[in-house]
Each structure stands twice: as C-alpha cells, then as structure tokens.
Amino acid sequence: MTGLAPFRALSLAIVRGFLRDRASVFFSMVFPLMFLVLFGGLLGSQGQSEVDLVRVGEVALLDEMDADARAAFDDTFEVTRSDDLASAIAEVRRGDADVAIEMRGDTLVAHYTQTDQVKAAVTQGALRAFVDGTNVAQSGEPPRFALETERVEDESLDTIQFVTPGLLGWAVAMSAAFGAAATLQGWRQTKLLRRLQLAPVSTRTVVAARVAVTLGIALVQMAIFLGLGAAAFGLTLSGSWWAAVPLVVVGTLCFMAIGLLAGALARTTEGAVNAANIVVLPMAFLSGSFFDLSAAPGWLQAVSNVLPLKHLNEGMLDVMVRGEGPAAVLVPMAILAAFAVVVTLAAARIFRWETA
Amino acid sequence: MSAAIEVVDLAVSYGDVRAVDGVNLEVAEGEFVGVLGPNGAGKTTLLELVEGLRRPDAGTVRVLGEPVWPRNPRLLPRIGVQLQASSFFERLTTREQIHTFASLYGVAPARGDEWLERVGLVDKADTRVEGLSGGQAQRLSIACALVHDPELVFLDEPTAALDPQARRNLWDLLAGINDSGRTVVLTTHYMDEAEVLCDRVAVMDAGRVLRMDTPAALVRGLDAPARITVAPGQLRLDEARGLPGVADAVESLDGVVLVTRDPARVVARLAAEDRLDGVRVQTATLEDVFLDLTGREYRA
Numbered sequence: 001m002t003g004l005a006p007f008r009a010l011s012l013a014i015v016r017g018f019l020r021d022r023a024s025v026f027f028s029m030v031f032p033l034m035f036l037v038l039f040g041g042l043l044g045s046q047g048q049s050e051v052d053l054v055r056v057g058e059v060a061l062l063d064e065m066d067a068d069a070r071a072a073f074d075d076t077f078e079v080t081r082s083d084d085l086a087s088a089i090a091e092v093r094r095g096d097a098d099v100a101i102e103m104r105g106d107t108l109v110a111h112y113t114q115t116d117q118v119k120a121a122v123t124q125g126a127l128r129a130f131v132d133g134t135n136v137a138q139s140g141e142p143p144r145f146a147l148e149t150e151r152v153e154d155e156s157l158d159t160i161q162f163v164t165p166g167l168l169g170w171a172v173a174m175s176a177a178f179g180a181a182a183t184l185q186g187w188r189q190t191k192l193l194r195r196l197q198l199a200p201v202s203t204r205t206v207v208a209a210r211v212a213v214t215l216g217i218a219l220v221q222m223a224i225f226l227g228l229g230a231a232a233f234g235l236t237l238s239g240s241w242w243a244a245v246p247l248v249v250v251g252t253l254c255f256m257a258i259g260l261l262a263g264a265l266a267r268t269t270e271g272a273v274n275a276a277n278i279v280v281l282p283m284a285f286l287s288g289s290f291f292d293l294s295a296a297p298g299w300l301q302a303v304s305n306v307l308p309l310k311h312l313n314e315g316m317l318d319v320m321v322r323g324e325g326p327a328a329v330l331v332p333m334a335i336l337a338a339f340a341v342v343v344t345l346a347a348a349r350i351f352r353w354e355t356a
Numbered sequence: 357m358s359a360a361i362e363v364v365d366l367a368v369s370y371g372d373v374r375a376v377d378g379v380n381l382e383v384a385e386g387e388f389v390g391v392l393g394p395n396g397a398g399k400t401t402l403l404e405l406v407e408g409l410r411r412p413d414a415g416t417v418r419v420l421g422e423p424v425w426p427r428n429p430r431l432l433p434r435i436g437v438q439l440q441a442s443s444f445f446e447r448l449t450t451r452e453q454i455h456t457f458a459s460l461y462g463v464a465p466a467r468g469d470e471w472l473e474r475v476g477l478v479d480k481a482d483t484r485v486e487g488l489s490g491g492q493a494q495r496l497s498i499a500c501a502l503v504h505d506p507e508l509v510f511l512d513e514p515t516a517a518l519d520p521q522a523r524r525n526l527w528d529l530l531a532g533i534n535d536s537g538r539t540v541v542l543t544t545h546y547m548d549e550a551e552v553l554c555d556r557v558a559v560m561d562a563g564r565v566l567r568m569d570t571p572a573a574l575v576r577g578l579d580a581p582a583r584i585t586v587a588p589g590q591l592r593l594d595e596a597r598g599l600p601g602v603a604d605a606v607e608s609l610d611g612v613v614l615v616t617r618d619p620a621r622v623v624a625r626l627a628a629e630d631r632l633d634g635v636r637v638q639t640a641t642l643e644d645v646f647l648d649l650t651g652r653e654y655r656a
Contacts, residue, residue: 009459013445013452020447020484186446194409195443199460200432353409 006201010209018179018213028175029221032167035290036225039163040233051123053077054088054100061108061134069133076126099123160233162292165244165316168225170289172218172248173255173280173309179214180259181272189269193353211256218252219245243319243326247333251312254336255280257343258308264351283309308339358421360385360508360539366405366415375401377563379415383541385507388534390554391543392646398563399543400440403512406541407437420507433461436506440513442493444485450496451481454503461504471499475529491522495529508539515549527552547642557642561650571642578648580640582619586626587611587634599625610636 018024055062065073080097082088088100089111098119099112110127114120136143187193196206222245229235262275284290286303287310293301304310315332318324363381367374375398383389391399404410406417408424408431417424422431444453454468472478475495480488488496494514501509514530515523523546530553534540544550550557551571558568567574581603586596588611596605601618611634616622619637626632 003462005462006460009456013448013456016448016452017446189441190443190446191439191441192443192445195437195439196460197409197427198407198432198435198437199457200429200462201460202429 003201003205007205007209007212010201010206011213014183014209014213015216018217024175024178024182028171028178028217029224032171032174032221033224033228035170036164036167036228036233039167040160040229040235050078051076051099051119051126052097053079053123054082054091054097055079056082056085056088056100056102059101059103059108061103061131064138065130065134066137069130069137073126073130076122099127101127160229160235161321162317164225164229164235165320166287166289166313168222168248169251169287169309169313169316170280170284171221171225172252173284173312174276175217175221176214176252176255177259177262177276177280178273179217180210180256181263181266181276182259182269183210184260184263185266185269185272188263188352188354191354197353211253214256215249215252218248222248237320238323240319240324240326240328243329244316247312247315247319247329247336250333250336250340251308254308254312254340254343257340257347260347261343261350264347280309283307286310287313289313308336311335358385359383359418360387360420361406361541362416362418363406364416366402366412366417368401368405368410368413374563376405376412379563379565381558381565381568383539385539386534386537388540388553388555389542390550390557391541391560392545392547392550392557392642393543393560394545394650397560399545399560400512401563402560403510403541403543407435407510433504434507436501436504436509438494438497438501438509438511438514440516442485442497444493444497447484447486449482449484450477450488450492453485453496454500457500458503463504467505468499468503471503472496475499489522491518491525494518494522494526498526498529498533502533506538509533509541511540511542513543513545515544515546523549547646551642559646559649566649567645574642574645575640578640578645580644580648581615581617582640583638584614584616584619584622584626585610585612585634585636585638586614586631590631590633591626601625 062070062073082091082100085100085102088097091097092100092111092113095113095115098116099110101108101110103109108127108131110123112120112123184193187196197203226235226237226241230237258279259272259276262279263272266272266275286300287293287307288304289309293304293310296304311332315329318328319326359382361381361383363379366376366379366381368376377398379402391402393399401410405412406419406424408417408419408427411425419431420434422428424431445456448456450472451468454472455465458465458468472481475498477492477496477499480492485493485496498511498514501511511530515526518526527549530540530542542550542553554571556568556570557574559566559574567577569577585608591612593605593607593612596602596612596614599614599622601621602614602616604615606613606615614622619639623632623635623637626635
C-alpha cells in the first residue's frame with residue numbers, strides 16, 4: 001500500500017518538525033556556516049604577511065632597480081629607513097623587524113633573524129634573487145633562461161578552497177546522523193513508530209520519507225555552502241564539481257545509517273543525539289574537515305582512512321577544487337555505500353520497537 | 357451479531373513474567389467493552405496482541421474475521437488505535453497532525469477538520485501539540501484514531517493522568533463514539549469510568565481475565581451489603597442496631613452507618629419515622645467487585 005499521498009504527508013510532517021526545531025536548524029545549517037565564515041573570512045584574508053625590512057644608510061642596489069623589479073620588491077618587503085646599523089640590528093633581534101640591510105661597497109649585507117625559519121628563507125632567497133636580477137640587468141645582456149612557476153593544485157587554491165568541502169562534509173554528516181538518530185528515538189519514545197505500524201502505510205514509505213527529507217536537507221546545505229563560498233569568499237569550483245552531488249547523496253545515506261545505529265542503541269533522544277555527536281565530531285577532526293591532514297603523522301592518516309567522512313571529504317576535494325574528473329568520486333562512493341549497508345544491517349539487528 | 361474480536365487461549369511472556377496468561381475473550385460488533393485492571397495487570401499487552409503489534413507465544417486472535425498476526429494490511433484501515441502515550445509528530449499543529457493522519461489513511465483533510473470540531477479543538481487548531489493540555493492531547497489522539505471512521509477502535513487508558521473535570525469531559529465524547537454501531541475497546545484503571553461507559557467489563561489482573569460481564573451483573577454477583585448513613589443526631593447506635601433488617605451499625609464522623617442486605621425495608625422504616633434528613637445509601641460498586649476479585653489493595 002505504498003501511495004504518494006502518505007509519502008508526501010510524512011515528508012511534510014518531518015520537514016515541518018525539522019524547520020520548527022531551532023536547535024536542529026542551528027546545528028545543521030547555521031553552526032557549520034559559522035565555521036565557514038570563520039575559516040574563509042579570517043584565515044583567507046590574512047594572505048602572506050610581508051617581511052619587515054630596515055634599510056640602513058644608502059642602498060644603491062634598491063635605487064638602481066628597474067620599475068618592475070621595484071614593484072616586486074615592494075610586494076615582498078615593508079621598508080623602513082634608518083641611519084644607525086646597531087639600533088637596526090637590535091630591532092631585528094627584538095623581533096620588531098625581520099631583516100636589516102646595508103651596503104658594504106658593492107656587497108649587500110643582510111642581518112636577519114632565524115626566529116621564523118620560513119620568513120628567514122624567504123628573505124634570503126628574495127634578496128639573492130634581487131641581487132642576481134640587478135646584476136643581469138646591469139650586464140645589458142637579455143636573460144637566456146626564464147622561470148615560470150605553476151602550482152599543481154588549481155591556481156586559485158586558497159584557504160576557502162580547502163575548507164569548504166571539508167566543512168560541508170562535516171555539516172552533511174552531522175545533520176544526517178542527528179536527524180536519523182533523533183527521529184528514530186523520538187518516534188519510538190512517543191510510540192509514534194507503533195502508531196504508524198498500525199496505519200496502512202508500509203515501512204518502506206516511512207523510511208523513504210525520512211530519507212527523502214534528509215537528502216533534501218543535505219542538498220540544501222550543499223547549495224548554501226557553495227553559494228556562500230562563491231559569493232562571499234571567492235570559492236571557485238573546478239570542472240567536475242557536479243560529481244560531488246551523487247557523492248553527497250551516498251555520504252548522507254552512510255551517515256543516516258550511523259544515526260540509525262546510534263538511535264537504535266540509545267534509550268533517550270538526548271542519548272541518541274549525544275551518541276551521534278561522539279561519533280561524528282572526532283571523526284570530523286580526524287577526516288580533515290577542519291584542517292589539512294597531509295602534515296599529520298602516518299598512523300593518524302592510517303586511522304583516518306577507515307573513517308567514512310575522510311572519503312567523503314577527499315572525494316569532494318578531488319572533484320570540487322583539485323580539478324579531477326568525475327571518476328574520482330567512484331571509489332569514495334563505493335566505500336561510503338559499503339559503510340551504509342554494513343551499519344544499517346547492524347542497526348536493524350539491534351533495533352527494538354520500544355524502549356522498554 | 358458476529359464477533360468483532362475473538363481471542364482464544366492467548367498468552368505471551370516477557371522473560372519470567374506472564375504478561376498475558378491464557379486469555380479467552382469475545383467482543384460482539386457494536387459493543388463498548390472495558391478492560392479493567394490495576395497498573396501492570398497486562399491490559400496494554402493484551403490490547404497490543406489484539407491490535408497485532410505483538411506476536412503471541414500461544415493462542416489466536418481474530419479481529420473483524422481476519423487474523424491480526426503477522427501485520428495484516430487488509431485489517432489496518434478498518435481499525436483505529438489510540439496508544440497509551442501521545443503518539444504525535446513533533447512540533448506539528450493540531451490541524452497539521454490530524455491532516456497527516458488523514459493522509460496516511462487516504463481520507464480527505466476535511467474529515468480531519470470535522471473531527472476537530474467534534475472533539476472541540478477548533479480553537480486549538482493552530483496550536484502545536486506540545487502546547488496542548490493533557491485532556492486536549494487525549495481528545496486529539498482520539499480524533500486521530502477515528503479520522504478514517506474505523507469499525508473498531510482501541511483506546512488505551514484515554515483518561516489516565518487527567519484531572520476529574522477533564523475526565524468527565526472526555527466521557528461525554530467517548531460515550532458517543534459507538535453510536536454509529538462502532539465497536540469500542542477501552543482499557544482503564546478507573547472503576548467509575550468502566551461503570552459509566554461500558555456495556556461489558558473484563559476484570560483483569562496478573563495477565564488473566566478474572567471475570568467478564570455487564571457492570572450491573574458484576575456488582576450483583578458480588579452480593580455485598582448496602583451501607584446506609586444517617587446524619588448525626590437522627591438515630592442512636594442502639595436504636596439503629598434494633599431496626600429490622602439491619603445486620604450491623606457503626607458510628608462514624610458522618611453519623612451512624614447501617615449495614616444491611618435489605619436497604620429498601622430499612623429506608624422505608626426511616627421514612628416512616630421521618631428520619632430521612634441527610635440519609636445516604638451506598639450500594640456495592642465495581643470497585644468492590646474489583647477488590648473482591650483481586651483480593652488486593654487497589655493500586656491505581
């Protein structure tokens with residue numbers, strides 16, 4: 001007795017229940033967006049900080065640079081002038097400046113600090129490049145070799161590019177798991193599950209309605225994330241981003257299954273939501289939702305590979321920002337689907353109609 | 357009249373507890389039947405077995421001529437159920453709630469609106485179920501059980517946890533729901549409720565149906581003496597003991613209480629002596645029947 005009208009009525013009832021539950025809406029929609037704004041806005045605008053350079057006395061090299069080189073120099077260095085070498089070096093030592101330069105005859109001497117190793121390397125490299133460049137220019141010969149650098153990731157790969165798929169994965173995982181856990185527990189506690197069992201609707205219709213609503217919420221989350229990322233933080237998606245849609249669908253099913261398991265195990269709605277939280281939040285950390293895992297130790301990466309969220313995140317990164325083809329989502333989808341099947345079977349095994 | 361419900365040798369256990377222990381029961385079409393018993397007597401379990409929610413360990417249940425186990429989709433549109441808890445969709449309004457149930461049963465939403473009117477919830481139509489009082493929630497849950505006009509309804513303790521006013525309010529509603537020939541099965545642990553509403557009552561304790569009959573027959577069968585209370589100052593205790601037909605007399609705060617098996621004769625005598633001011637006659641009630649049958653304190 002599967003009809004469209006019962007399916008629609010149930011879906012509508014679930015959607016209304018969700019939209020009217022401020023806590024659910026906050027945690028599945030607003031809360032992850034706050035992280036997106038935080039990461040995208042704060043970290044993204046920071047960019048690469050300039051190197052503070054103190055120029056002591058006359059530095060002929062800087063004056064003889066051509067306009068292009070000068071512009072590049074100003075991009076890298078924030079220049080202040082000083083006439084006293086000792087006080088300039090003291091400034092560098094205190095950390096108020098990154099490097100002090102002086103001319104000794106034709107030699108450029110740079111007094112730098114090793115406190116920030118990256119900055120020290122950038123400073124030395126940049127200064128050497130400017131010296132070499134000026135030498136070439138002065139020789140009057142056109143340079144024979146040129147260098148052009150290209151990043152392997154999409155050229156526009158900013159913080160926002162890395163952060164959006166990971167946070168979206170976390171948001172989808174959270175609302176799918178919480179929605180399934182809370183519905184199962186809540187309906188069981190009020191005996192609504194029993195009541196529906198005595199109505200002429202099939203279990204299939206009830207499950208289909210819940211799945212449809214959760215998928216709808218996940219796709220709305222995706223639209224909001226990508227829309228806000230693109231509109232406000234300069235997110236640019238690579239060609240096959242649409243392949244992330246079926247990936248998100250399978251990922252949602254996987255986390256619904258995890259929520260069902262939590263709901264089947266717990267005895268109260270609060271317990272079910274907490275159980276889902278205990279699973280999803282650490283998983284988000286270990287799956288690179290909040291930060292890049294490529295620098296993490298090997299054992300941690302090994303752990304992350306058994307977590308479904310990691311595969312959802314990686315799949316989304318691949319097609320949304322790394323510019324890989326749609327085939328890149330196939331393996332993650334297969335892994336997520338396998339998780340979904342195994343966890344659903346486990347949940348069905350321990351499921352009880354009542355909390356007695 | 358054919359049977360709406362036929363229960364034969366029904367039994368189910370949870371671990372060591374025999375929740376329903378060899379129950380036989382027959383309910384005719386159009387009957388209003390009460391299942392009466394203290395908490396934990398097995399009323400709800402019996403109802404769930406009859407509704408087809410549980411698999412019995414032994415015995416059979418037929419409802420409206422159909423087997424109930426396993427889940428029988430042919431039967432479901434013909435029965436209505438109200439479960440003990442308020443089984444509602446979270447955060448829906450009263451109207452949305454009944455419209456949802458109407459859709460589940462393939463019934464027009466207008467029928468839901470009619471039922472809201474009948475149970476007096478029209479002015480609460482836009483209130484979310486969480487904001488309803490206990491009595492309003494019960495009325496809504498009864499309306500949801502009846503929205504598809506079932507031939508048979510099960511009501512599990514519809515008046516539990518209601519204040520006396522809300523209970524009586526609900527009785528008026530319940531008394532009318534089998535007007536159209538509908539069969540009603542109701543569980544309760546209130547004696548007065550069963551006495552007022554039910555054609556027949558099954559008294560249940562410890563998983564067994566101890567007796568089933570009309571309330572009046574049950575009380576008659578008890579053969580308990582009546583108690584006549586006479587206001588203080590009307591009658592001395594020794595006078596009272598000397599009255600013909602009085603088996604015993606005791607003094608209480610309300611006056612003198614006469615215990616008799618022939619209340620008509622005693623009252624006639626008091627009337628003849630013009631001593632009827634403030635007289636109260638109490639005959640046995642279903643509660644006495646219940647206490648007599650279970651032999652225990654009433655644990656409502």
